[in-house]
Amino acid sequence: MTGDQKTTNVERIPDPARLTAFIDGEAKRLGFSAWGAARPDELDGTALRLNQFVEMGRHGTMDWLAGRIDERADPIRLWQDTGSIIMLALNYGPDSDPMELLQHPDKAIISVYARNRDYHDIIKGRLKEFAGRLVARFGGDVKVFVDTAPVMEKPLAALSGIGWQGKHTNLVSRKHGSWLFLGAIFTTLYLPVHQAEADNCGSCRACLDICPTNAFPAPYQLDARRCISYLTIEHKGPIPHEFRALMGNRIYGCDDCLAVCPWNKFAVQTSEAKLQARHDLVAPPIIEFLAFDDAGFRSFFTGSPVKRIGRDRFVRNVLIAAGNSNDRSLVPHCERLLVDASPLVRGAAIWALSRLLDIEQLRVLISTGQKDSDPDVQAEWAGVWAELERYG
Numbered sequence: 001m002t003g004d005q006k007t008t009n010v011e012r013i014p015d016p017a018r019l020t021a022f023i024d025g026e027a028k029r030l031g032f033s034a035w036g037a038a039r040p041d042e043l044d045g046t047a048l049r050l051n052q053f054v055e056m057g058r059h060g061t062m063d064w065l066a067g068r069i070d071e072r073a074d075p076i077r078l079w080q081d082t083g084s085i086i087m088l089a090l091n092y093g094p095d096s097d098p099m100e101l102l103q104h105p106d107k108a109i110i111s112v113y114a115r116n117r118d119y120h121d122i123i124k125g126r127l128k129e130f131a132g133r134l135v136a137r138f139g140g141d142v143k144v145f146v147d148t149a150p151v152m153e154k155p156l157a158a159l160s161g162i163g164w165q166g167k168h169t170n171l172v173s174r175k176h177g178s179w180l181f182l183g184a185i186f187t188t189l190y191l192p193v194h195q196a197e198a199d200n201c202g203s204c205r206a207c208l209d210i211c212p213t214n215a216f217p218a219p220y221q222l223d224a225r226r227c228i229s230y231l232t233i234e235h236k237g238p239i240p241h242e243f244r245a246l247m248g249n250r251i252y253g254c255d256d257c258l259a260v261c262p263w264n265k266f267a268v269q270t271s272e273a274k275l276q277a278r279h280d281l282v283a284p285p286i287i288e289f290l291a292f293d294d295a296g297f298r299s300f301f302t303g304s305p306v307k308r309i310g311r312d313r314f315v316r317n318v319l320i321a322a323g324n325s326n327d328r329s330l331v332p333h334c335e336r337l338l339v340d341a342s343p344l345v346r347g348a349a350i351w352a353l354s355r356l357l358d359i360e361q362l363r364v365l366i367s368t369g370q371k372d373s374d375p376d377v378q379a380e381w382a383g384v385w386a387e388l389e390r391y392g
Helices: 016-029 046-055 069-073 098-103 119-138 153-159 206-210 228-234 241-247 262-266 294-300 305-325 328-339 343-356 359-368 375-390
Strands: 034-038 084-091 142-145 180-187 250-252
Touching (some): 016 034, 016 119, 084 153, 119 142, 119 180, 153 180, 228 250, 228 305, 241 305, 294 305, 305 328, 305 343, 343 359, 343 375
Antiparallel strands (some): 034 084, 084 180
């Protein structure tokens, strides 16, 4: 079945130039940095690549990626009346190099995108306003999406000419570098489409080489199971041991592959106040986050995307950073968490202390521990014991 046959309710516009001018004006008025339009039936090869990604297990525990693959690869399956897709991008560029904090292991690194308000809330409201004005002026029907449905935002943004998918699989723009949020408006209107952006990565492999956990098996391929963003945000259990030291002081997400992109030389700081970093999230001391209980965590991260991972996962990440900090002043704060209600936190506290204490202190610690009934926590104690055995 062809795209034209599937989109039977597509509505053609008598004055495409007027529509294009309207969209351009609305995009600017609402603060979007770029926009483009694409056909819903031109995501060639997306289904194959997505199936391969899932079949190799590279999606990890993100089961939502494994579901509804057909709809992701073919937007018409998601909404059969789709005539065109308007992709909109919002710049969230930082005011400094986020990788500078890697030189300060006593500070926690939160990904640039999560240092203020949740972008979903910001963009979705503007998309709804945009879509409402579009319908009022030109008719038709619309649906808006911001990570709320099986929509392949990055391939669609590339198809619409906003940028291209770089070797790190994220979108890259000539004008904005790698710092773009994306939203989509599906419409029954048949819009003039933009030319897809060419791949401008060339021979550069900076994003691949900078990854501390080797999460890119090849250019344009990602194994999420090795990605620090996945491990700190999506992964619900204990962090696999092989990645803990490599995480450094990154406690929520990772910007390394984005930050080193040479195209960022054209990027500018976001003009959106709600996306500019809160002062207390630019370089927060690790010690402050080790004290969070559930209420404190929720209060501190109200309106932030960080809130969605919950206090236990967040403190797990902070404890990994504490273990990598070489800061022995954190020891009493980690010891307090050995009796935390969450086994995820208790296990991470054991690992952090195994990195911060000397051998004799570890012997004392292990003589008073190992009474936990949780199998993951028991495994952490066993790891400490094995480390002591190495030293006799």
